[in-house]
Amino acid sequence: MSDLDPTHAPVRPFLNWPVVTDPRAWKADAALIGLPNSEPYSGDPWPNDQTRAPDAVRQQSLQVTDDIDRWDFDLGHVIGSTWPSRCVDCGNVPWTGGPFQSHMSRVTALMRQLWRSGTQVFVVGGDHGVTIPVLDALDALGSSVYVLHVDAHLDWRENVGGVRHGYSSPLYWASQKSFVSGMTQIGLRGTGSARREEYQAAQRYGSRIFTAAQIHEHGTAAVMASIPKDSAVYVTIDADGLDPTEMPAVMAPVPGGLLFRQVAALLRDVARANRIVGMDIVEVAPGRDSPNRISCITVGRLIANALGASWCPGGVFERPAAS
Numbered sequence: 001m002s003d004l005d006p007t008h009a010p011v012r013p014f015l016n017w018p019v020v021t022d023p024r025a026w027k028a029d030a031a032l033i034g035l036p037n038s039e040p041y042s043g044d045p046w047p048n049d050q051t052r053a054p055d056a057v058r059q060q061s062l063q064v065t066d067d068i069d070r071w072d073f074d075l076g077h078v079i080g081s082t083w084p085s086r087c088v089d090c091g092n093v094p095w096t097g098g099p100f101q102s103h104m105s106r107v108t109a110l111m112r113q114l115w116r117s118g119t120q121v122f123v124v125g126g127d128h129g130v131t132i133p134v135l136d137a138l139d140a141l142g143s144s145v146y147v148l149h150v151d152a153h154l155d156w157r158e159n160v161g162g163v164r165h166g167y168s169s170p171l172y173w174a175s176q177k178s179f180v181s182g183m184t185q186i187g188l189r190g191t192g193s194a195r196r197e198e199y200q201a202a203q204r205y206g207s208r209i210f211t212a213a214q215i216h217e218h219g220t221a222a223v224m225a226s227i228p229k230d231s232a233v234y235v236t237i238d239a240d241g242l243d244p245t246e247m248p249a250v251m252a253p254v255p256g257g258l259l260f261r262q263v264a265a266l267l268r269d270v271a272r273a274n275r276i277v278g279m280d281i282v283e284v285a286p287g288r289d290s291p292n293r294i295s296c297i298t299v300g301r302l303i304a305n306a307l308g309a310s311w312c313p314g315g316v317f318e319r320p321a322a323s
């Protein structure tokens with residue numbers, strides 16, 4: 001199997017974007033791709049519920065917008081005018097067997113393919129392990145990248161039970177990349193996989209950590225100030241960074257989380273001050289969503305805010321003329 005073999009067609013396109021499953025034909029200003037699998041921990045169910053999230057999010061597309069001429073009150077523009085002219089749904093890249101390392105390499109190759117052609121990429125996981133092969137591909141940008149991480153948890157484990165590419169490790173891996181210039185982690189609260197040693201390792205690295213409580217008390221101005229202006233930014237959002245009252249479909253709900261209005265406004269601010277080269281939203285567990293699918297709709301709205309603020313008139317991405 002070649003890394004550039006076709007991806008799997010989604011159940012329906014995200015926001016009615018054209019579906020292109022042949023990676024050799026990818027040529028887009030912005031794209032969405034579903035990455036359902038990461039390296040599993042022994043004892044966890046496999047496949048886990050999070051593998052269903054890419055298609056569950058796509059199925060709520062009509063709740064995000066049912067026509068491109070609708071006014072988007074989050075962005076203050078007609079929603080279609082906040083998108084670049086070439087948006088593509090790249091389908092899903094499931095792990096279909098064989099060594100997990102080969103699957104990871106394929107994901108990295110596909111992400112490099114997108115970033116080499118300058119595409120802004122939105123990834124829907126999968127659990128947080130899917131971020132690891134995506135981070136590997138950021139070298140294709142040829143410039144350093146700053147990481148903004150939204151999560152209840154630190155995710156800094158070098159391994160858990162000998163598994164090194166699972167959902168507790170993505171930010172450890174980010175800290176090991178020479179092309180990652182630094183990181184800001186927000187929304188932390190309660191306890192997770194991190195022990196004192198992981199917390200101290202993140203501090204030694206120089207990660208800027210803002211607990212959810214700090215953001216509730218002081219807002220996000222200090223978060224914005226921690227991100228060097230005009231940098232390329234990769235955003236990784238664990239759905240449990242948001243409050244479970246607003247994002248119920250998560251495996252590890254923790255009270256006191258960030259609110260949609262805080263995260264969406266922050267994404268718009270980051271998209272206007274920096275260049276968001278990519279963003280993932282992971283750890284959505286559709287089996288735990290509310291009957292009205294609010295978690296999947298919220299994922300769609302977060303993407304609409306980051307994408308729209310990037311490409312709106314006056315955004316940092318140049319809007320190519322429609323062809």
Ligand SMILES: [Mn+2]
Pocket residue numbers: 128151153155167238283
């Ligand atoms: Mn996480």
